[in-house]
Amino acid sequence: MPDLPQKPATGVSRRTVARATAAAGLAALFGAAATAPARAATRLGPRTRDVSVPSAALGRSAPVRLILPSDFATRPDKKYPVLYLLHGAHDDYTSWTRETDIEAFTAGRDLIVAMPDAGPTGIPSVWRGGPDYETFQVKEVPALLARDYRASGVRAVAGVSTGGYGAMAHAARHPGAFTAAASYSGILDTTAPGVPAIMDAIVARENLPAASLWGNPILNLLTWRDFNPRARATRLRGTALYVSQGSGVGGGGDPLPGILESALWPSAQGFARTLALMGIQATTHFYGGGGHDWAHWKPEFTASWPILARALGVPE
Numbered sequence: 001m002p003d004l005p006q007k008p009a010t011g012v013s014r015r016t017v018a019r020a021t022a023a024a025g026l027a028a029l030f031g032a033a034a035t036a037p038a039r040a041a042t043r044l045g046p047r048t049r050d051v052s053v054p055s056a057a058l059g060r061s062a063p064v065r066l067i068l069p070s071d072f073a074t075r076p077d078k079k080y081p082v083l084y085l086l087h088g089a090h091d092d093y094t095s096w097t098r099e100t101d102i103e104a105f106t107a108g109r110d111l112i113v114a115m116p117d118a119g120p121t122g123i124p125s126v127w128r129g130g131p132d133y134e135t136f137q138v139k140e141v142p143a144l145l146a147r148d149y150r151a152s153g154v155r156a157v158a159g160v161s162t163g164g165y166g167a168m169a170h171a172a173r174h175p176g177a178f179t180a181a182a183s184y185s186g187i188l189d190t191t192a193p194g195v196p197a198i199m200d201a202i203v204a205r206e207n208l209p210a211a212s213l214w215g216n217p218i219l220n221l222l223t224w225r226d227f228n229p230r231a232r233a234t235r236l237r238g239t240a241l242y243v244s245q246g247s248g249v250g251g252g253g254d255p256l257p258g259i260l261e262s263a264l265w266p267s268a269q270g271f272a273r274t275l276a277l278m279g280i281q282a283t284t285h286f287y288g289g290g291g292h293d294w295a296h297w298k299p300e301f302t303a304s305w306p307i308l309a310r311a312l313g314v315p316e
Contacts, residue, residue: 047072048103053116053144057135064141065093066149067103067113081154081312082112082145084137084178086163089122089202095160099294100301109314112151116141120206121213123199124166125227128215137166138174156308158182158242160297162202165190165229168271171239172232180240180311182304184297185261188243188271189230191217195267196224230271234278240311241282242304243272246290257291264292283307 041049047068052061069080085102087095093115096102106113116137118124124133145151157178159167164186171181189195196217200210214223225231248262268286275282285303290296309316 041066045103047107048097051144053136053140055136055140057132057140059131062117062136063093064117064144065097065115066145067097067106067115068149069110069112070108071110072150076150078110079150079152080110080112081156081314082114082142082151083308083312084141084155084157084167085113085115086124086137086157086159086166087115087118087122088159088161088163090120090205091122092120093117100298109309111312111314112145112149114141114145118163118166121202121208122162122166123202123213124163125169125213128212128220128223130212133166134170134173138170138177154179154312156180156182156240156311158184158301158304158308159186160184160294161292162187164188168229168236168241168243169227169232171241172229172235173227175235175239178239180242180308181236182242182244182301182308183268184244184300184304185246185264185268185292186229186243187264187267189267190228191221191224191231192267192270194263198263230267230274233271233274233280236275237278237280240307241275241280242284242307243268243282244285244287244300244303245269246292246296247286247288248291249289257293258289260292261290261296 041051043049047070049066051064051066053064054061085096087093096115102113118133119131124137126132126134155178157167157170164183165188167181168183168186168188171178187195190199199213203210203213214220214227217224245265245268246261247265248258272282272284285300306316
């Protein structure tokens, strides 16, 4: 099976960390209805398009990057499964094509790759009195793809960092919507000790009030639990799952990616334990060291690919 070519490890995570050093406290560390007709797609390459999607859930248009199958133009009656790839915090929908070779990796495979926007925080959720990135990604973008790009109802979702949160949260909050979900260094227990402060720091980095996400983590605990993948883990039964996380301990060079990774280690471990106690099957890869960066996420995607491919019904 081909691997994702290794590009330099100076990805979004390191830019995020660099920006985070200017913030105070934790911010220094952490860094429904069918859609309206989409605007004309911007062609970026033979298979890659950027589409602006008018979204009622967001109250504005938002972008999604698509990678179409190699035979899309020559097989007008064929429908394709969709792999959704979600970006992390302080990045955007271009990250997967910028940081990986996902276009070459999927060449010749009969699937659509969709990379929807999740806003500057990369938290694809229903914000308190604000944008609804969950509906945008789970309802509106799939409706567009089914209508305009011959997408079938078979979907899998994977993401890095806050996108890893989104992958598991979407699958848990919408059982049956995705055949598989994969998280690479995701935030999988939002109410674990220290994690609400991390979420608040991510929101604060974008100059947004902390309570604008789900409210106060104590006063609005039920809301926080409602959006917590671990609290909704029982609804993941029957979904093919892949969870990877590094300990972040050790390693030389810039220490901040390791600090970020180690801060999320207990959350991922707790999520995996909950799945095991419920008898929910999942493939997990917990490894020593590692950082919160693309240098580690790229091989984790490759490791998870057989699970995603089987769930999508495409060759590995």
